[in-house]
Amino acid sequence: MILLEAQNLHSGYGEMEILHGVSMRLDSQEIVTIIGPNGAGKSTLIKTIFGLLRPTAGQVTFKGLDITGKPPRDLVLDGLAYVPQSNNTFPSLTVLENLEMGAITRRASPIPMPWNRSRGSATSPRMMNDSQIRRRAIETIALFPNLRPKLRERAGNLSGGEQQMVALAKSMMLDPDILLIDEPSAGLAPKLVDMVFSKIVEINGSGTSVVMVEQNAKKALAIANRGYILETGRNRYEGAAKELLQNTDVAKLYLGG
Amino acid sequence: MREVLRFTPRSRRQLLRALIVTTIFVIFLAALATLFGITILQYTLAGFRLSSIVIVAAIGLTVIYGIRGFANFAYGDLMTLGAYVALFVNMNMALSLVWGAIVSFVVLALVGILLEVLIFARLEGRGPVPPIVASVGVGLIVQNGIRAVATTQQWIFRVPFIPEIPIVPGLGFHWIRDLGTVAVGLAFMISVHILLTYTNLGKAMRATADNLELAKATGIDTKLVTYAAWAVSCSFASTAGVLLGLIGVVSPVIGFNVLLLVFAAVIVGGIGSPYGAVLGGLVIGLSQEMSVPLLLGLGASSAYKVAIPFIVMIAVLILRPWGIAGRPPPFARRVFFIEKILDAIGGRPGAAQDAERESGG
Incomplete structure (x- = not known):
């Protein structure tokens, strides 16, 4: 069942457009990770979904209902939650x-x-x-x-x-039904990263679907069901996490060989 | 649940610290009294009286700083406005000053919300300078509006006449001017503590002051919190203004004249921290009034007392640039010289662990 779907999102900060038509979807009980190089628009995507940024075009639906541009307070009541990258x-x-x-x-x-x-x-x-x-x-x-x-x-x-x-x-x-997490591993020692990721798996096990933006692509794909790879504000690859891990192009470009 | 309600080490530590400071202060006062005579206690009482007013005002000022991130320069004139609203009820409606203070409290709370809606909400997200300039403008309008309506004449609140009560020769107190002021100050401190610690509105206010973006993302109604902060801030201004009028006269500049003292209290205490405002207000008020016998002893005029709080402020800022209760910025943890001196004298407790932590990364 599709829980959350973003279609052809255009968004950014003020005049500067960062997302040029990104789409993604999250099924129930899933962990989806969004990876990509710096400046690819990963955080922008998650902020736009959560209503912290207003998309200039495109649509976000949650359980089939349009939530595009709804303020975060309402989304929290609907059953979304967001963990920012720093100062959280x-x-x-x-x-x-x-x-x-x-x-x-x-x-x-x-x-x-x-x-x-x-x-x-x-x-x-x-x-x-x-x-x-x-x-x-x-x-x-x-x-x-x-x-x-x-x-x-x-x-x-x-x-x-x-x-x-x-x-x-x-x-x-x-x-919440959906947890949006922005780079949970940022600034943490490797041992702690593993602990945080295992907590995320635990949270997912309790029935919450997770969208996770990550720099640490290998570890993120290891716990995710599916992954999206963004580059310069556009979808580049998507697929099951295992396939992405084995894809030689993806490995060379985004997983560090 | 029991675990949650336990008396924590932190609160025990804070209580202990407060007890130690109080004891030292009492011993210090006793020593002064035996050395310079009992009159010093009279100045101390005046210091506490001034402190109570400065504390009430400083809490109000710091609350808005915390939530909206700018220094409200209209604050002094809002205090004056509070005094005049109370004066109106007291004189023209011939009611007791208590009613005047209550009406003024409510009116100023509404004025605060109005200011946010009409002016400051429109300047949100433009950095700290535009709202500061706007607040200076608001202050000028309020002050001169008062001059236009109520003339520049000085007024005195109509309060029942009570003679000063002498305890010993050279030491006496006045029920309303001394005890009343200090009691109101204490009541406001306690109520602000209850608000911030035990109510959800207060917790939401602290959360919003910590991190506005996160507060929004958490689902806190930051608009409601901002209105509440303005209401608290301006109603505290009204009470501080009434108290100022009570210990002196009501004139269009009473609030403006103490504004710098209030700023000094906020800075000494640590900007944005209501508990710091309490400490800062005590330091500022006591240092101003208790310096009088010292100045007289040195042969100087007691008029110089107004400079003393600012000298104290500079001294505090040299030792702790973030104020007494402020949170030190991470980059400036150990560069200030009180620590250096302590290290040189023979190390201070915890220095070894600090060094270890730093070298360990």
């Missing part, structure tokens, strides 16, 4: 507070305020009160046991690998 935690908040922020869109206000803009508090059965959010945070942290003793530490005081875990945990708070 709130450093002055504790780990627990970071997780609480991950669920803030579904927080039912104890006072029914007319200006409370968390839409559909009446319609959505998935709204949570504070104690439910706490319980969900404890549940989520079970996936990341090494964060458990650090719930009350400030996220800014944690190591890079731990911060990446906090960012993943924060995005898992609402149990």
